[in-house]
Structures are given as C-alpha cells and as structure tokens.
Amino acid sequence: MTTPIIHVQREDFDLQTEIDRLTAGRMDIGAVVTFSGLCRDEGGSLDALELEHYPGMAEAEMRRIGALAIERFSLMGMTAIHRYGKILPGENIVLVIACAPHRQAAFDGANFVMDFLKTAAPFWKKEHLADGTAGGWVSAKDADDAARDKWAKG
Amino acid sequence: MTTPIIHVQREDFDLQTEIDRLTAGRMDIGAVVTFSGLCRDEGGSLDALELEHYPGMAEAEMRRIGALAIERFSLMGMTAIHRYGKILPGENIVLVIACAPHRQAAFDGANFVMDFLKTAAPFWKKEHLADGTAGGWVSAKDADDAARDKWAKG
C-alpha cells in the first residue's frame, strides 16, 4: 500500500530530487504531475509572506489528504511538502507530486491534494508589505472552498 | 508576449533546471505545474520504446500547441520537451511545464498541452519486447482523441 511522503519544513525543496525519491527503481509509473506554489509580489506591493502552521496537526492533515488521493485515484506515489516561516517573492511555498500509471489520475491526484490542502491543512499566511506596514493575515477565499467542493461525489 | 520553450532531444532533462529557466527573477508566477511521461515496462514485457519523430514538424507542432495554451490559459511560461530514440522503462519521455499566476490555469495549461501533443505532434512509439521479438508500433488510442476533444469550446 502506497503511503504519502509528507514534510513540513523551513528549507526549500528540489523537484527533481523529490520526484526521483518516488520513481527510483520503478518501471510501472507512466505519469508524474507536480504542482509548486510560489510566493508572488502582488505587483511589487508584497515584501514577504510569513507562513504559520499548527505543528503536528499540519503533518497529520496532509497525510490524511494524501492518503485520500492515493485511494481515490489509485496513485503509485504522492509527496506533499509545505514550507513555513518567512518566504520571499519568487520562492517556493508548497509542492505536491502525484505518480500514476496514466496521466489523468496523476493530474487529478495533484489537483485534489492542492484543493484540500488549501482548505483543510492548518497553515496561515501573513503579508509583509513593501511600504513597511505589517500587512495583515490573508483571508480565506470562497473560491478555494468551491474548488474543494467540486470533488464531492455525486 | 510569452513564447513556449520547445526542445526535441535525445538527452534526458532535469525538472528543477527547466522550472528555474521559466521562473528565475520572476515575482508574478504563483503556480507551476509539470507533467512528465515515463516509459513503463508493461509488467515486465517491455524492454524499451523506440521514439521516432518528424524533425522540424515535431518542433513546429509543439510550438503551435504551446502557443495555443499560453493564449487560452494566459500562461506566464510554458516548456515542452520530447525525447527521441531508445527509451528504457523508468526513463523520461516527455515533459510539459505550465506557469501561471494561479493554480487552475497552470493545471489546465499542462493538461491541454499533453492532450494535443499526444494527438497532433508527429512522434511514434515502437515497442521492443522482453522476449526478444521486435514488437510493433503502438496504436493510437481513441481515448487520446476523446481527451483532446474535451477542450473543444462549446
């Protein structure tokens, strides 16, 4: 039974290294889809994001979501890595990798994990603004709930 | 205007290197989706795939498909790399990268390019079988046409 590889970490990640971890020595994986989420500078107004998380629960939720995706899309490999702390524009925030025999399952698996990770994994973003003000906590988006709800089974 | 980066090559590729090429120095990309297609051994029956292509036209079709995706999904970066020659099980065949401000456009862009690449880019796979027989040319799948046709605008 495939179990997800989950990391909540300060450091950056390397996509090829993380993919190799899932595919090394395997001859049955035909499709690998990765999603990486990066920090945007919002047209120059953002200096940095501060990522807070709930240690322990963050990993547990990511593991739960990853396992759901593995079962639902028959994935052969799944990695989810979420960074915390101060993240600068252009830097990575999150990585999801899904491996499957064929491409649609890999696409759906990675997309599914991102939709649930955004709405269920306990992470919060605070903005540091370029004008020196503290900025505020990013608001949750209804669009993220809608993206998650599209996976509800009819 | 963003133009796609297209390579038809014998050599393997490194995902992180290819992503860095698209995102280096940029602060406006929030989402990067990659698809890599790997050679499967079909339960041990396949020794290798031989990838033939139409030089010149292969690059032109990939460039045309990449440009369509950039326009349709407002992508900020797009790379498509297709290998040729003998490919062993576990090795990479194809890579597509799509960059966008937000995640759904990046997912759709990469998925779109794969669907059209499979049905329109002039590449052909021949199987070398483990039992020493030559195997045959892989047949085109109706499912690939159906996957492409889902992008037809209503």
Add this chain to the structure above:
Amino acid sequence: MKVRIVYFAWVRERIDKPEEELDLPETVVTAGDLLLHLKTLGDGYEAALQYPDVIRVAVNQEHVDHDEPIAGAREIGIFPPMTGG
C-alpha cells in the same frame, strides 16, 4: 476538565498568547460552547472570537464542527480559516 488550548494566526495575536492550560466548567460541552466561554475571559478573547462562526476548532489535532462534544480532549486548537497552499 483541564485542557491545553493552542491558538494560531490572528486568534493567537488577539488573545496575545500561543497557548494556555484552562480548567473548563462543566457547562462547556461542545466546541461551540468552548468558544462562547472563552469570549467571556477578557477583551483579547472577545476581539479574537467576536464572530465565532468563522473560527475553526480542532480536538486532539483533528477538525471538529462546533456542535461536536469536546469530552476527552487533551489539546484543543482554535484558529481562523486556513490559507496555506
């Protein structure tokens, strides 16, 4: 019931502490009861929990709805809607 409460993001900032141990009265049965109880503990709590409907609660690091009981909780997390990813 003694329980460890942990706060995150702007809930933590407004209450002005990351965690505390509280002895809850027996009238606090559900997660929703807990939020109403905490609101009575001072201005910071009042500011943090002004709109309890938007607040998320986790019991022993698992999400719970506001109408679920918190009996048996060792750790309760209280935080705004998540914005990771």
Add this chain to the structure above:
Amino acid sequence: MKVRIVYFAWVRERIDKPEEELDLPETVVTAGDLLLHLKTLGDGYEAALQYPDVIRVAVNQEHVDHDEPIAGAREIGIFPPMTGG
C-alpha cells in the same frame, strides 16, 4: 509537380525508404489523391496505404485533411496516427 515525400513509422517501414522525390501527375490534386496514386507504385506502397483513411498527411510540415489540395507543396509527410507523449 516535383515534390519531396517523407515517410515515418510503419509507413516508412512498409515502403522501405525514409523519403524520395516524386514527379506527380496532374491528376493528383488533393492529399487523398496522392495516397491513391502512391498505392499504385508497388507492393510496399500498397501494404503501407491499404487503409488510406487512417493515414495522416502533412504539407510543408503542417497537418492537412485528405480533401485539401497539395499545390505548392515542397515537402509532404505521410505517416500513421501519432503516438507520442
């Protein structure tokens, strides 16, 4: 009309050459006409083009339908359905 014809995959194998230069008769107007003409050139061509409906044609490296004219073609590619990706 003189034109360079290039073959790929099992079309190439059955015709047993990767490319050739042909002088086409004036009766060959469309891509479909060309396939029917090539079928008359020998057993290999007959085997390769037995079911012309499945064969793809590219004029100057762009896909064309069988009913499209090939006038002005410098290079015509003839090949089975694509299976890359």
